[in-house]
Amino acid sequence: MRENKSSARTKQMMVQALEDLLQEKGIDKITIRDITKKCNINRQTFYYHFHDIYELAEWMSKAYTEQVLGKEINLDDWDEALLNAAKFLLKKKNMVMNLFRSLGHQYITNFLNEYIRPYIVNIIRKIPESKKIDDSYSNFLSDYYTIAFSSILVEWLASDWYAKTSPEELVRLLKITYEGNMESAIKKYYASVNCKTV
DSSP, X not given: OHHHHHXXXXXXXXXXXXXXXXXXXXXXGOOHHHHHHHHTOOHHHHHHHOSSHHHHHHHHHHHHHXXXXXXXXXXXOHHHXXXXXXXXXXXXXHHHHHHHHHHOHHHHHHHHHHHHHHXXXXXXXXXXXXXXXXXXXXXXXXXXXXXXXXXXXXXXXXXXXXXXXXXXXXXXXXXXXXXXXXXXXXXXXXXXXXXXXX
């Protein structure tokens, strides 16, 4: 048990070192030596926990996802979850933008997709008509809204135009835009499938 706590502490120390370094430069400019020097550990300790800097960054992203989600996940509070994600991204903007510049759009989007998708799936499941449609369209709809929400969050963070919008206003606009549209899409899909079978 003591070893596990020590290991978790060491990983957390490396995450903090990576985050500090990402305030100044992209991940492609950060070396293992930078991390080990900042943590006062040797290279062997780094390699015991992670294969490379990118694996550390992936572990950091998962840790942040859990941190933003909290210990208890209430899938009904999707707008609160989205607001938490927006506030987190804003708080960590320098780090996120340096990851964005060095790893590309997809890295940040993957982090957000993993975070947002369970909420979207839950919203769809609560629509009574969703029980009438097949899994392939349900998955398509989940992907569509997850990607849309993730992309908007990334653009909001990266763009000067979106930056003038508060996290609260952004979530309000998303809520206005999505409400009713999922139900409508499900009904249209159900009707189109039934037309083909008649």
